[in-house]
Amino acid sequence: MKLIVNQNKCPQNHKCPSIAVCPKGAITQKDIYSLPEIDEKLCILCGKCMRYCPKGAFEKV
Numbered sequence: 291m292k293l294i295v296n297q298n299k300c301p302q303n304h305k306c307p308s309i310a311v312c313p314k315g316a317i318t319q320k321d322i323y324s325l326p327e328i329d330e331k332l333c334i335l336c337g338k339c340m341r342y343c344p345k346g347a348f349e350k351v
């Protein structure tokens with residue numbers, strides 16, 4: 291299982307609020323108009339980002 295950011299749900303027009311809550315620093319975003327990226331090697335699938343994203347764009351697949 292891994293975590294992805296669904297580009298159809300993320301409006302890609304703001305700083306991703308989940309970046310600040312990720313305990314592993316696994317989420318990065320080039321700029322506010324970019325889709326956040328998740329480093330699979332760092333992510334522990336804790337699900338915090340899923341709870342903080344107002345658009346529900348983080349999904350476990």
Ligand code: SF4
Binds near residue numbers: 293314328
């Ligand atoms: S599931 Fe947890 S560790 Fe993985 S990107 Fe989200 S907040 Fe970070």
